Amino acid sequence: xxxxxxxxxxxxxxxxxxxxxxxxxxxxxxxxxxxxxxxxxxxxxxxxxxxxxxxxxxxxxxxxxxxxxxxxxxxxxxxxxxxxxxxxxxxxxxxxxxxxxxxxxxxxxxxxxxxxxxxxxxxxxxxxxxxxxxxxxxxxxxxxxxxxxxxxxxxxxxxxxxxxxxxxxxxxxxxxxxxxxxxxxxxxxxxxxxxxxxxxxxxxxxxxxxxxxxxxxxxxxxxxxxxxxxxxxxxxxxxxxxxxxxxxxxxxxxxxxxxxxxxxxxxxxxxxxxxxxxxxxxxxxxxxxxxxxxxxxxxxxxxxxxxxxxxxxxxxxxxxxxxxxxxxxxxxxxxxxxxxxxxxxxxxxxxxxxxxxxxxxxxxxxxxxxxxxxxxxxxxxxxxxxxxxxxxxxxxxxxxxxxxxxxxxxxxxxxxxxxxxxxxxxxxxxxxxxxxxxxxxxxxxxxxxxxxxxxxx
Numbered sequence: 001x002x003x004x005x006x007x008x009x010x011x012x013x014x015x016x017x018x019x020x021x022x023x024x025x026x027x028x029x030x031x032x033x034x035x036x037x038x039x040x041x042x043x044x045x046x047x048x049x050x051x052x053x054x055x056x057x058x059x060x061x062x063x064x065x066x067x068x069x070x071x072x073x074x075x076x077x078x079x080x081x082x083x084x085x086x087x088x089x090x091x092x093x094x095x096x097x098x099x100x101x102x103x104x105x106x107x108x109x110x111x112x113x114x115x116x117x118x119x120x121x122x123x124x125x126x127x128x129x130x131x132x133x134x135x136x137x138x139x140x141x142x143x144x145x146x147x148x149x150x151x152x153x154x155x156x157x158x159x160x161x162x163x164x165x166x167x168x169x170x171x172x173x174x175x176x177x178x179x180x181x182x183x184x185x186x187x188x189x190x191x192x193x194x195x196x197x198x199x200x201x202x203x204x205x206x207x208x209x210x211x212x213x214x215x216x217x218x219x220x221x222x223x224x225x226x227x228x229x230x231x232x233x234x235x236x237x238x239x240x241x242x243x244x245x246x247x248x249x250x251x252x253x254x255x256x257x258x259x260x261x262x263x264x265x266x267x268x269x270x271x272x273x274x275x276x277x278x279x280x281x282x283x284x285x286x287x288x289x290x291x292x293x294x295x296x297x298x299x300x301x302x303x304x305x306x307x308x309x310x311x312x313x314x315x316x317x318x319x320x321x322x323x324x325x326x327x328x329x330x331x332x333x334x335x336x337x338x339x340x341x342x343x344x345x346x347x348x349x350x351x352x353x354x355x356x357x358x359x360x361x362x363x364x365x366x367x368x369x370x371x372x373x374x375x376x377x378x379x380x381x382x383x384x385x386x387x388x389x390x391x392x393x394x395x396x397x398x399x400x401x402x403x404x405x406x407x408x409x410x411x412x413x414x415x416x417x418x419x420x421x422x423x424x425x426x427x428x429x430x431x432x433x434x435x436x437x438x439x440x441x442x443x444x445x446x447x448x449x450x451x452x453x454x455x456x457x
Contacts, residue, residue: 004271005314005348006203006233013348016099016159016315017336018047018054020278022061023083025326031083032067041090048094050333051340054159055091056099056277056318059084059148062107065114073116073123073140076147088155097159099277099318101207102144105131105165132172132182142189149193153202160203162277163187166237167206169219176216179224187230203232207277210236210260226267226274234268236260237278238317245283247292247300249392251368251385254303258370261311262355271352276308276317285322297323298331299393303383305339306422306451310381312353312372315339338425345418345453351377356407364403364443373454375411380452381422382443400445407439413456415439420451432457 006014021028027043030036047055060069060080069080091098108115109128117123117140124136131137152158163186169176183206194201208225213236226234239245243256257279264274281300284290292300305316316339321327353372362369366386372379382405387398412435419429429444443450 004312004351004353005273007349009200011349013343014053014097015340015343015348016054016097016275016318017340018052018056018096018099018315019319019321019328019332020056022058022063022067023080023087024061024064024067025321027327028087031086033079034082034086037086037090040087041093044090044094044096046333048096051337052096052333053340054097054099054315054318056101056162057087058104058165059100059102059144060104062104062111062115065111068116070144071116072121074143081151084152088152088157091157092155097157099159099162100148101162101165102141102148103165105168105171109170129170129173132167132178138185141186145186145190146193149190150197153194154198158202160205160233161190162205162207162235163190164206166209167224168209168212169216176219176221176224179220180228183224183228184230187228191230205231205233205235205277207235207237210238211241222267226264227269231272233273233275233314234264235275235277236264238276239279239282241283244279244304245281246288247281247284247296247392249388250296250299250303250394251383251388253300254307254383255368255370257304257317258307258311261308261313262357265312265353265355273314274312275314278320279304279317280320280322282320282322291322291324293391294329294331296391296393298329298335301328301332302335302338302422303449305335306381306449307370307383309339310370310372310379310451312355334425335422338420338422341425342420342422342451342453345420346377346379346455353379354409356409359408361406362403363405365401367403369405371407373407373409375409376456378407378410378439378452378454380405380407380454381449382446382452383449384446387448394448398447400447402445403443405441405443407435407441407454408437410435410437410439410454411456412436415454416457417441418453419444419446420453422449422451 008014030040061067191201240256243253247253308317352374356371370381387395389395421428
Protein backbone atom coordinates (compact mmCIF):
# COMPACT_ATOMS: atom_id res chain seq x y z
CA UNK A 1 0.00 0.00 0.00
CA UNK A 2 1.02 3.61 -0.54
CA UNK A 3 -0.67 5.81 2.03
CA UNK A 4 -4.32 6.24 1.10
CA UNK A 5 -4.38 3.76 -1.79
CA UNK A 6 -3.02 0.39 -2.89
CA UNK A 7 0.12 -0.49 -4.83
CA UNK A 8 1.42 -3.78 -6.18
CA UNK A 9 4.55 -5.49 -4.91
CA UNK A 10 6.34 -3.62 -7.73
CA UNK A 11 5.18 -0.24 -6.48
CA UNK A 12 2.60 0.32 -9.23
CA UNK A 13 -0.83 1.75 -8.48
CA UNK A 14 -3.59 -0.84 -8.18
CA UNK A 15 -7.25 -0.06 -7.54
CA UNK A 16 -9.97 -2.52 -6.50
CA UNK A 17 -12.73 -2.37 -9.11
CA UNK A 18 -15.21 -5.20 -8.77
CA UNK A 19 -18.13 -6.62 -6.87
CA UNK A 20 -19.19 -9.35 -4.50
CA UNK A 21 -19.59 -12.78 -6.01
CA UNK A 22 -20.21 -16.26 -4.62
CA UNK A 23 -19.23 -19.75 -5.64
CA UNK A 24 -22.90 -20.76 -5.95
CA UNK A 25 -24.09 -17.74 -7.96
CA UNK A 26 -24.71 -18.03 -11.71
CA UNK A 27 -21.42 -16.74 -13.09
CA UNK A 28 -19.13 -18.90 -10.91
CA UNK A 29 -21.41 -21.88 -10.31
CA UNK A 30 -19.77 -23.75 -13.19
CA UNK A 31 -16.64 -24.17 -11.08
CA UNK A 32 -18.29 -26.70 -8.79
CA UNK A 33 -17.25 -30.17 -9.87
CA UNK A 34 -15.91 -28.45 -13.01
CA UNK A 35 -19.37 -28.34 -14.55
CA UNK A 36 -18.58 -25.44 -16.92
CA UNK A 37 -14.96 -24.36 -16.70
CA UNK A 38 -14.99 -22.78 -20.15
CA UNK A 39 -17.98 -20.63 -19.22
CA UNK A 40 -16.33 -19.39 -16.03
CA UNK A 41 -13.08 -18.63 -17.82
CA UNK A 42 -14.95 -16.69 -20.50
CA UNK A 43 -16.76 -14.72 -17.79
CA UNK A 44 -13.53 -13.83 -16.00
CA UNK A 45 -11.99 -12.74 -19.29
CA UNK A 46 -14.98 -10.44 -19.87
CA UNK A 47 -14.57 -8.98 -16.38
CA UNK A 48 -10.94 -8.19 -17.12
CA UNK A 49 -11.90 -6.55 -20.41
CA UNK A 50 -14.50 -4.47 -18.53
CA UNK A 51 -11.90 -2.98 -16.20
CA UNK A 52 -12.60 -5.26 -13.24
CA UNK A 53 -9.57 -5.99 -11.07
CA UNK A 54 -11.03 -7.61 -7.95
CA UNK A 55 -13.70 -10.02 -6.71
CA UNK A 56 -14.82 -10.20 -3.10
CA UNK A 57 -15.59 -13.80 -2.23
CA UNK A 58 -16.46 -15.90 0.80
CA UNK A 59 -14.61 -19.18 1.12
CA UNK A 60 -17.95 -20.92 1.52
CA UNK A 61 -21.49 -19.77 0.84
CA UNK A 62 -23.87 -21.09 3.48
CA UNK A 63 -27.15 -20.17 1.78
CA UNK A 64 -26.97 -23.61 0.15
CA UNK A 65 -25.82 -26.86 1.72
CA UNK A 66 -23.35 -28.00 -0.92
CA UNK A 67 -20.81 -25.17 -0.73
CA UNK A 68 -19.47 -25.69 2.79
CA UNK A 69 -15.68 -25.61 2.85
CA UNK A 70 -15.55 -28.15 5.67
CA UNK A 71 -17.94 -31.04 6.16
CA UNK A 72 -17.72 -32.29 8.81
CA UNK A 73 -15.70 -29.67 10.65
CA UNK A 74 -12.01 -30.29 10.10
CA UNK A 75 -12.45 -32.16 6.80
CA UNK A 76 -11.89 -29.86 3.85
CA UNK A 77 -14.32 -30.89 1.14
CA UNK A 78 -12.33 -32.12 -1.90
CA UNK A 79 -14.78 -30.63 -4.42
CA UNK A 80 -14.48 -27.21 -2.77
CA UNK A 81 -10.69 -27.40 -2.60
CA UNK A 82 -10.66 -28.24 -6.30
CA UNK A 83 -13.02 -25.33 -6.98
CA UNK A 84 -10.68 -22.89 -5.26
CA UNK A 85 -7.60 -24.37 -6.93
CA UNK A 86 -9.28 -23.75 -10.27
CA UNK A 87 -10.54 -20.27 -9.39
CA UNK A 88 -7.14 -19.07 -8.23
CA UNK A 89 -5.57 -20.46 -11.39
CA UNK A 90 -8.15 -18.78 -13.64
CA UNK A 91 -7.85 -15.46 -11.81
CA UNK A 92 -4.07 -15.58 -12.13
CA UNK A 93 -4.49 -16.07 -15.88
CA UNK A 94 -6.64 -12.91 -16.12
CA UNK A 95 -4.65 -10.86 -13.55
CA UNK A 96 -7.72 -10.65 -11.32
CA UNK A 97 -7.34 -10.54 -7.55
CA UNK A 98 -9.53 -11.85 -4.74
CA UNK A 99 -10.57 -10.16 -1.49
CA UNK A 100 -11.18 -13.30 0.56
CA UNK A 101 -13.22 -13.75 3.72
CA UNK A 102 -13.25 -17.16 5.45
CA UNK A 103 -16.89 -17.43 6.58
CA UNK A 104 -20.31 -16.43 5.29
CA UNK A 105 -21.44 -15.11 8.65
CA UNK A 106 -24.91 -14.00 7.45
CA UNK A 107 -26.21 -17.34 6.16
CA UNK A 108 -24.12 -19.21 8.70
CA UNK A 109 -26.24 -17.60 11.43
CA UNK A 110 -29.56 -18.09 9.64
CA UNK A 111 -28.79 -21.69 8.67
CA UNK A 112 -26.94 -22.63 11.83
CA UNK A 113 -28.87 -25.88 12.15
CA UNK A 114 -27.07 -27.13 9.02
CA UNK A 115 -23.59 -25.70 9.60
CA UNK A 116 -20.72 -28.16 10.15
CA UNK A 117 -19.43 -26.15 13.14
CA UNK A 118 -22.73 -26.77 14.96
CA UNK A 119 -22.18 -29.19 17.83
CA UNK A 120 -25.28 -31.12 16.74
CA UNK A 121 -23.52 -31.80 13.42
CA UNK A 122 -20.25 -32.92 14.99
CA UNK A 123 -18.73 -29.45 15.37
CA UNK A 124 -17.42 -27.68 18.46
CA UNK A 125 -19.87 -24.78 18.90
CA UNK A 126 -23.20 -24.87 20.71
CA UNK A 127 -24.52 -21.53 19.38
CA UNK A 128 -23.24 -18.91 16.90
CA UNK A 129 -23.54 -16.21 19.58
CA UNK A 130 -20.25 -17.60 20.95
CA UNK A 131 -18.38 -17.72 17.63
CA UNK A 132 -15.87 -15.05 18.65
CA UNK A 133 -15.36 -16.17 22.26
CA UNK A 134 -15.25 -19.98 22.18
CA UNK A 135 -11.65 -21.25 22.47
CA UNK A 136 -12.34 -24.48 20.58
CA UNK A 137 -13.99 -22.55 17.77
CA UNK A 138 -11.02 -20.19 17.60
CA UNK A 139 -8.76 -23.18 17.03
CA UNK A 140 -11.06 -24.40 14.26
CA UNK A 141 -11.05 -20.95 12.62
CA UNK A 142 -7.25 -20.91 12.69
CA UNK A 143 -7.09 -24.41 11.24
CA UNK A 144 -9.22 -23.23 8.31
CA UNK A 145 -7.07 -20.13 7.84
CA UNK A 146 -3.89 -22.19 7.99
CA UNK A 147 -5.14 -24.53 5.28
CA UNK A 148 -5.96 -21.58 3.02
CA UNK A 149 -2.68 -19.78 3.69
CA UNK A 150 -0.61 -22.86 2.95
CA UNK A 151 -2.51 -23.67 -0.23
CA UNK A 152 -3.28 -20.27 -1.81
CA UNK A 153 -1.46 -17.38 -0.10
CA UNK A 154 1.44 -17.89 -2.50
CA UNK A 155 -0.84 -16.99 -5.40
CA UNK A 156 -0.62 -13.55 -6.96
CA UNK A 157 -4.41 -13.67 -7.27
CA UNK A 158 -4.92 -13.11 -3.54
CA UNK A 159 -5.37 -9.38 -2.92
CA UNK A 160 -6.26 -9.23 0.76
CA UNK A 161 -8.00 -10.81 3.72
CA UNK A 162 -11.31 -9.67 5.11
CA UNK A 163 -10.52 -11.63 8.26
CA UNK A 164 -14.12 -11.54 9.46
CA UNK A 165 -17.19 -10.67 7.44
CA UNK A 166 -19.50 -8.22 9.23
CA UNK A 167 -18.15 -8.64 12.74
CA UNK A 168 -21.10 -8.26 15.08
CA UNK A 169 -21.73 -8.06 18.85
CA UNK A 170 -24.23 -10.93 18.62
CA UNK A 171 -21.35 -13.21 17.60
CA UNK A 172 -19.71 -12.29 20.91
CA UNK A 173 -22.61 -12.70 23.35
CA UNK A 174 -23.88 -9.17 22.76
CA UNK A 175 -20.59 -7.37 23.38
CA UNK A 176 -18.02 -5.60 21.18
CA UNK A 177 -15.47 -5.29 23.98
CA UNK A 178 -13.42 -8.22 22.74
CA UNK A 179 -13.33 -7.26 19.06
CA UNK A 180 -9.84 -5.82 19.26
CA UNK A 181 -8.34 -8.94 20.84
CA UNK A 182 -10.18 -11.24 18.42
CA UNK A 183 -8.90 -9.27 15.43
CA UNK A 184 -5.36 -9.22 16.81
CA UNK A 185 -5.37 -12.98 17.34
CA UNK A 186 -6.47 -13.80 13.78
CA UNK A 187 -4.37 -11.06 12.19
CA UNK A 188 -1.19 -12.05 13.97
CA UNK A 189 -1.75 -15.74 13.21
CA UNK A 190 -2.23 -15.15 9.47
CA UNK A 191 0.54 -12.59 9.14
CA UNK A 192 3.12 -14.70 10.95
CA UNK A 193 2.24 -17.80 8.94
CA UNK A 194 2.30 -15.99 5.59
CA UNK A 195 5.60 -14.31 6.42
CA UNK A 196 7.21 -17.58 7.49
CA UNK A 197 6.09 -19.32 4.30
CA UNK A 198 6.41 -16.57 1.68
CA UNK A 199 8.47 -13.77 3.20
CA UNK A 200 5.54 -11.34 2.99
CA UNK A 201 1.92 -11.01 4.04
CA UNK A 202 -1.24 -9.75 2.40
CA UNK A 203 -3.22 -6.66 3.45
CA UNK A 204 -5.91 -7.25 6.06
CA UNK A 205 -9.23 -5.71 7.00
CA UNK A 206 -12.34 -6.62 9.00
CA UNK A 207 -15.74 -5.51 7.70
CA UNK A 208 -18.76 -4.14 9.56
CA UNK A 209 -22.38 -3.71 8.52
CA UNK A 210 -22.30 0.07 8.31
CA UNK A 211 -25.66 0.92 9.95
CA UNK A 212 -24.40 -0.69 13.17
CA UNK A 213 -22.35 2.46 13.79
CA UNK A 214 -25.58 4.43 14.07
CA UNK A 215 -27.64 1.73 15.74
CA UNK A 216 -25.06 1.04 18.48
CA UNK A 217 -23.28 4.33 19.25
CA UNK A 218 -22.74 3.13 22.83
CA UNK A 219 -20.50 0.27 21.67
CA UNK A 220 -16.76 0.54 20.88
CA UNK A 221 -17.11 -0.23 17.16
CA UNK A 222 -15.09 2.54 15.41
CA UNK A 223 -11.74 1.71 16.99
CA UNK A 224 -11.43 -1.91 15.82
CA UNK A 225 -12.81 -1.14 12.35
CA UNK A 226 -11.03 2.11 11.48
CA UNK A 227 -7.94 2.20 13.69
CA UNK A 228 -6.91 -1.32 14.69
CA UNK A 229 -3.08 -1.33 14.59
CA UNK A 230 -2.93 -4.79 12.99
CA UNK A 231 -5.22 -3.96 10.06
CA UNK A 232 -3.99 -2.34 6.85
CA UNK A 233 -7.19 -0.82 5.47
CA UNK A 234 -10.71 -0.13 6.68
CA UNK A 235 -13.94 -1.39 5.13
CA UNK A 236 -17.66 -1.03 5.73
CA UNK A 237 -20.80 -2.41 4.14
CA UNK A 238 -22.70 0.73 3.19
CA UNK A 239 -26.41 -0.01 3.34
CA UNK A 240 -27.74 3.35 4.47
CA UNK A 241 -31.43 3.06 5.30
CA UNK A 242 -33.85 4.74 2.92
CA UNK A 243 -31.25 5.74 0.33
CA UNK A 244 -28.68 3.09 -0.57
CA UNK A 245 -30.71 0.13 0.68
CA UNK A 246 -34.02 1.24 -0.88
CA UNK A 247 -33.45 3.96 -3.49
CA UNK A 248 -36.23 6.16 -4.83
CA UNK A 249 -33.86 8.19 -7.02
CA UNK A 250 -30.28 7.82 -8.23
CA UNK A 251 -28.79 10.90 -6.56
CA UNK A 252 -29.65 10.69 -2.85
CA UNK A 253 -27.96 7.27 -2.44
CA UNK A 254 -24.76 8.61 -4.02
CA UNK A 255 -24.70 11.61 -1.71
CA UNK A 256 -25.31 9.25 1.21
CA UNK A 257 -22.36 7.18 0.03
CA UNK A 258 -20.16 10.29 -0.14
CA UNK A 259 -21.16 11.43 3.34
CA UNK A 260 -20.49 8.03 4.91
CA UNK A 261 -17.11 7.72 3.19
CA UNK A 262 -16.24 11.16 4.55
CA UNK A 263 -17.30 10.13 8.05
CA UNK A 264 -15.23 6.96 7.79
CA UNK A 265 -12.15 8.89 6.70
CA UNK A 266 -12.68 11.15 9.69
CA UNK A 267 -12.38 8.10 11.95
CA UNK A 268 -9.08 7.04 10.36
CA UNK A 269 -6.03 8.63 11.95
CA UNK A 270 -3.16 7.23 9.85
CA UNK A 271 -4.44 7.79 6.30
CA UNK A 272 -4.93 4.08 5.58
CA UNK A 273 -7.11 3.15 2.57
CA UNK A 274 -10.85 2.85 2.96
CA UNK A 275 -13.33 1.05 0.76
CA UNK A 276 -16.93 0.02 0.79
CA UNK A 277 -16.81 -3.75 0.33
CA UNK A 278 -20.59 -4.23 0.10
CA UNK A 279 -23.45 -2.01 -0.94
CA UNK A 280 -26.66 -2.24 -2.92
CA UNK A 281 -30.47 -2.08 -2.75
CA UNK A 282 -30.71 -4.84 -0.15
CA UNK A 283 -34.02 -3.71 1.40
CA UNK A 284 -35.69 -3.30 -1.99
CA UNK A 285 -34.52 -6.72 -3.12
CA UNK A 286 -34.53 -8.90 0.00
CA UNK A 287 -37.49 -7.49 1.92
CA UNK A 288 -39.68 -5.92 -0.76
CA UNK A 289 -38.84 -8.58 -3.38
CA UNK A 290 -38.16 -5.87 -5.97
CA UNK A 291 -35.49 -6.01 -8.65
CA UNK A 292 -34.82 -2.41 -9.66
CA UNK A 293 -35.50 -1.54 -13.32
CA UNK A 294 -32.25 -2.02 -15.18
CA UNK A 295 -31.84 1.56 -16.49
CA UNK A 296 -32.50 2.96 -13.01
CA UNK A 297 -30.14 0.45 -11.38
CA UNK A 298 -27.39 1.18 -13.90
CA UNK A 299 -27.52 4.91 -13.11
CA UNK A 300 -27.79 4.26 -9.35
CA UNK A 301 -24.73 1.99 -9.60
CA UNK A 302 -22.72 4.49 -11.63
CA UNK A 303 -23.51 7.39 -9.32
CA UNK A 304 -22.58 5.38 -6.23
CA UNK A 305 -19.20 4.34 -7.60
CA UNK A 306 -18.21 7.88 -8.60
CA UNK A 307 -19.35 9.27 -5.24
CA UNK A 308 -17.26 6.62 -3.48
CA UNK A 309 -14.14 7.43 -5.51
CA UNK A 310 -14.50 11.22 -5.33
CA UNK A 311 -15.19 11.15 -1.58
CA UNK A 312 -11.83 9.47 -1.01
CA UNK A 313 -12.59 5.76 -1.16
CA UNK A 314 -10.30 3.35 -3.01
CA UNK A 315 -12.09 2.37 -6.21
CA UNK A 316 -15.83 2.48 -6.72
CA UNK A 317 -17.08 0.26 -3.91
CA UNK A 318 -18.19 -3.35 -4.28
CA UNK A 319 -21.82 -4.01 -5.14
CA UNK A 320 -23.77 -6.96 -3.76
CA UNK A 321 -25.87 -7.74 -6.86
CA UNK A 322 -29.34 -7.83 -5.24
CA UNK A 323 -30.90 -8.58 -8.61
CA UNK A 324 -32.68 -11.45 -10.32
CA UNK A 325 -30.66 -13.09 -11.78
CA UNK A 326 -28.05 -12.38 -9.10
CA UNK A 327 -25.47 -10.74 -11.36
CA UNK A 328 -24.37 -7.25 -12.37
CA UNK A 329 -25.83 -5.83 -15.57
CA UNK A 330 -23.87 -5.03 -18.75
CA UNK A 331 -24.47 -1.34 -17.99
CA UNK A 332 -22.77 -1.74 -14.62
CA UNK A 333 -19.80 -3.37 -16.33
CA UNK A 334 -19.58 -0.42 -18.73
CA UNK A 335 -19.60 1.90 -15.72
CA UNK A 336 -16.70 -0.03 -14.20
CA UNK A 337 -14.83 0.31 -17.48
CA UNK A 338 -15.35 4.08 -17.43
CA UNK A 339 -13.95 4.27 -13.91
CA UNK A 340 -10.95 2.13 -14.87
CA UNK A 341 -10.17 4.39 -17.84
CA UNK A 342 -10.34 7.49 -15.62
CA UNK A 343 -7.91 6.20 -12.99
CA UNK A 344 -4.62 6.90 -14.87
CA UNK A 345 -5.43 10.63 -14.78
CA UNK A 346 -4.45 10.72 -11.07
CA UNK A 347 -1.14 9.72 -9.45
CA UNK A 348 -2.65 7.47 -6.79
CA UNK A 349 0.72 6.39 -5.40
CA UNK A 350 1.48 9.91 -4.18
CA UNK A 351 -2.12 11.03 -3.50
CA UNK A 352 -2.76 11.66 0.21
CA UNK A 353 -6.42 12.53 -0.04
CA UNK A 354 -8.59 14.36 2.43
CA UNK A 355 -12.37 14.45 2.12
CA UNK A 356 -13.45 18.01 1.37
CA UNK A 357 -17.08 17.66 2.45
CA UNK A 358 -18.87 20.99 2.75
CA UNK A 359 -15.68 23.06 2.57
CA UNK A 360 -16.15 23.45 -1.21
CA UNK A 361 -18.04 26.33 -2.78
CA UNK A 362 -20.41 25.53 -5.65
CA UNK A 363 -22.47 27.96 -7.67
CA UNK A 364 -24.57 27.52 -10.77
CA UNK A 365 -27.27 24.87 -11.17
CA UNK A 366 -28.66 22.87 -8.28
CA UNK A 367 -25.65 20.57 -8.34
CA UNK A 368 -23.96 18.61 -5.57
CA UNK A 369 -20.19 18.28 -5.46
CA UNK A 370 -18.17 15.45 -3.94
CA UNK A 371 -14.40 15.81 -3.77
CA UNK A 372 -11.17 14.77 -2.13
CA UNK A 373 -7.80 16.47 -2.47
CA UNK A 374 -4.31 16.93 -1.13
CA UNK A 375 -1.92 19.80 -1.83
CA UNK A 376 -1.36 18.92 -5.48
CA UNK A 377 -4.24 16.76 -6.77
CA UNK A 378 -8.00 16.45 -6.51
CA UNK A 379 -10.85 14.25 -7.69
CA UNK A 380 -14.29 15.84 -8.06
CA UNK A 381 -17.70 14.50 -9.01
CA UNK A 382 -20.54 16.91 -9.79
CA UNK A 383 -24.13 15.72 -10.17
CA UNK A 384 -27.22 17.75 -10.93
CA UNK A 385 -30.23 17.60 -8.63
CA UNK A 386 -32.54 19.83 -10.66
CA UNK A 387 -33.22 17.26 -13.39
CA UNK A 388 -34.46 14.27 -11.37
CA UNK A 389 -37.50 12.94 -13.20
CA UNK A 390 -40.60 11.13 -11.93
CA UNK A 391 -38.82 7.79 -12.39
CA UNK A 392 -36.01 8.89 -10.06
CA UNK A 393 -33.44 9.14 -12.85
CA UNK A 394 -31.78 12.24 -14.25
CA UNK A 395 -33.80 13.42 -17.24
CA UNK A 396 -32.19 12.52 -20.54
CA UNK A 397 -31.59 15.43 -22.87
CA UNK A 398 -31.58 18.14 -20.19
CA UNK A 399 -30.00 21.36 -21.42
CA UNK A 400 -26.33 21.50 -20.35
CA UNK A 401 -25.45 24.16 -17.80
CA UNK A 402 -22.07 25.35 -16.47
CA UNK A 403 -21.01 25.45 -12.83
CA UNK A 404 -18.42 27.35 -10.81
CA UNK A 405 -16.45 25.48 -8.18
CA UNK A 406 -13.85 26.50 -5.60
CA UNK A 407 -11.69 23.88 -3.87
CA UNK A 408 -9.66 24.67 -0.74
CA UNK A 409 -6.22 23.44 0.21
CA UNK A 410 -4.45 23.08 -3.12
CA UNK A 411 -1.03 24.74 -3.16
CA UNK A 412 -0.49 27.91 -5.14
CA UNK A 413 0.20 27.21 -8.78
CA UNK A 414 -1.28 26.05 -12.04
CA UNK A 415 -3.34 22.88 -12.43
CA UNK A 416 -4.49 20.79 -15.36
CA UNK A 417 -8.18 19.91 -15.17
CA UNK A 418 -9.73 17.09 -17.20
CA UNK A 419 -13.51 16.69 -17.38
CA UNK A 420 -14.82 13.14 -17.77
CA UNK A 421 -18.20 11.96 -19.03
CA UNK A 422 -18.88 9.12 -16.58
CA UNK A 423 -21.60 7.58 -18.75
CA UNK A 424 -19.76 7.64 -22.07
CA UNK A 425 -16.41 6.88 -20.43
CA UNK A 426 -14.41 9.58 -22.19
CA UNK A 427 -12.72 12.93 -21.70
CA UNK A 428 -14.87 15.90 -22.71
CA UNK A 429 -12.70 18.92 -21.86
CA UNK A 430 -9.27 19.97 -20.64
CA UNK A 431 -8.09 23.33 -19.33
CA UNK A 432 -5.77 24.96 -16.83
CA UNK A 433 -6.69 26.82 -13.66
CA UNK A 434 -4.76 28.65 -10.97
CA UNK A 435 -4.85 28.28 -7.19
CA UNK A 436 -4.08 30.94 -4.62
CA UNK A 437 -4.94 28.48 -1.85
CA UNK A 438 -8.38 28.14 -3.43
CA UNK A 439 -8.57 26.48 -6.84
CA UNK A 440 -11.27 28.26 -8.84
CA UNK A 441 -12.87 26.26 -11.65
CA UNK A 442 -15.34 27.22 -14.35
CA UNK A 443 -16.79 23.84 -15.23
CA UNK A 444 -18.04 23.54 -18.83
CA UNK A 445 -21.77 22.88 -19.29
CA UNK A 446 -22.94 19.37 -18.39
CA UNK A 447 -26.33 17.69 -18.59
CA UNK A 448 -26.25 15.13 -15.79
CA UNK A 449 -22.95 14.53 -14.01
CA UNK A 450 -19.24 15.02 -14.63
CA UNK A 451 -16.00 13.91 -12.97
CA UNK A 452 -12.87 16.05 -12.78
CA UNK A 453 -9.26 14.90 -12.49
CA UNK A 454 -7.00 17.70 -11.25
CA UNK A 455 -3.18 17.65 -11.11
CA UNK A 456 -0.51 20.28 -10.74
CA UNK A 457 1.53 21.14 -13.83
